[in-house]
Amino acid sequence: MSMTQTVEDALKKPFGTVYADKMAVARYKDGVWTPFDIQEVKPFEMHPAAHVFHYSSTCFEGLKCHRQVDGSVHVFRLDRHIERFRNSAERLCLPIPDADQVDAMVCELVAECADWAPVFPGSLYVRPTLIGTLPSIGAAAGPSTEALLFVILSPVGDYFSGGLRPLKLLVEEKMRTAPTLGMVKTGGNYAAALYATRKAREKYGTDQVLFAPDGFIQETGAANFLMISEDRIVTKALDPSFLHGVTRDSLLKIGARMGKEIEEREISVDELLTWAKTGECALSGTAAVLGGVGSLVYREETYTVGTGDYGDETAKMRSALVDIQRGKAEDTFGWLKRIS
Template identity: 55%
Template sequence: MEEVAPEAAKAKTAAPFGTAFTSRMTLARYSDGQWQGVENVPVGPLPLHPASHVLHYGSTCFEGLKAYRMPDGEVKIFRLDQHVARFQRSAALLCLPQPPADMMEAMIREVVALARDDIPEAPGALYLRPTLIGTEENIGAAGAPSAEAMVYVLASPVGDYFAGGRGLNILIEDREMRSTPGFGQAKTGGNYASALRHVVRARKEHGADQVLFCPNGDVQETGASNFFLIDDNRLLTKPLDPSFLHGVTRDSVITLARDLGYEVIERDFTVDEIKDWIRTGEAALSGTAAVLSGVGAFIHDGTRYQVGDGGVGPNTRKLSEALRALQSGRTPDRFGWLS
């Protein structure tokens, strides 16, 4: 790996989230029914045949996780095992060969080791993007899984996804779903593509940052994050089902909330309940990139509903700070999440 000066690594975090990359990545190929050896290669264009399965039939999934620099300089990865397990579940849903957990963990750790000098100080982090694609050269395989595949791990030094700490503007979409029923739990590009037109329209027409999908009034998730309602004593979120992504950050926030004395309620709830809750409570989005971001207002049927004073609420800040402190090693890792 080429040497990167510390000041250069810090400067990378000024770039928009996910647009700066470290110089090396790990890569492995699947063929003849088995995974081949892991390679350490420069980050650059991938050799793909134009008939590759992924380009025609969407055979791809990915993960997003972070490595953090601890106060003593050590680098640790947050909830690596959970992200690898979800990656394997996504691969199974896409009918792609599942990379073994030990191979994926080793590939991710190698990228982190190679990028050690590029990792910014907290609150920055090294964002990690394992990606699996079908590479069989066969445009006649619309009804068959790809017999060949490639997995690789990219690394990107990042700062905050939603910069500035302001309350987000969220458009409520109460007719259409984010993804195909039963497929929302897969972390695959197709789910983000299906939500994108709604997000683009919401941004253009309403100045919204994201869209909260609530088909027939049933609150699910935004185009890229899980969703919470919070007050001084409670945290409310939808129970896990196949319609939406089973977020690792979601699980972390729930665990921390219980530890801090909040009553955690996992049940279905409606758009009308959101409007009632935010008269006195808060709303927030969670995800690896966003961590926990407060909602400042909702837009529904042309009406704007402000949440509190329009900023990030105190309970959202409390939970976000508790999670960030644990991730960055400023508080003890009492759940064994850093490795």
């Protein structure tokens, strides 16, 4: 079977379930990082007392490489993702990876696996991961002084495989994350949202839960939240309680260039429901880019957002970002780094 056929077959599988055959690996022990090497993807051997299993010392990143219209492969905003990755490590008291080493691990791995990068609308999803490996079940109040850093790759299709469709959200007025860990890309934050998301799906048929602690919009379990109109984008101001999305940042910069006024501030549920009568709402993230919201469930009532369809302004912004990523539009922001 040819590599082209292998990648095409991978795109038919659920998002993020097929992997390139190589990964980059480095370890931290005795106060230093080892040089990384690129090896065959295979299971790790780890002590059952490893810190990560008991005290959730883990963080990761999710970014994408895109095959351009000329056939070259570029990684999108690698520097910003590395910055966030290092911040997550610091917040979790894990050994902080060297930025240049993470950059090299991603770039060299992608270069060796460039054939795994599909053509548009597919992309090559990149997952750098850091875990604490110190074998100690007595270190609940102490950090892991040993760590494993690895990067894996997954060829993925468009997140919305059935085409863009309006999403349905449940507005939940409860805190999802610890205030100091919300900005950390760690599995615990996703686990914290899983139960509420599953129950909302069973009861209301919703796609995600929009958390609004104390009546103010925060984020969903897996994405940032934006309110969009012809002349404005309104979103929650950055603070430690939620993830500082790279896609969010990219869309705000694109929106400003399109002439939209950018407002980063607190948004009450009452304001959201008023906005929904005429405006658009969307979820932003690396996997889906920008998902339009068609309806909201709040206190047992359902509210239509705009026309109830995937909004026109939302579609324009998504296209503007995707066009940069795939090389169809000029990258005036300097976000793309050529790998091969």
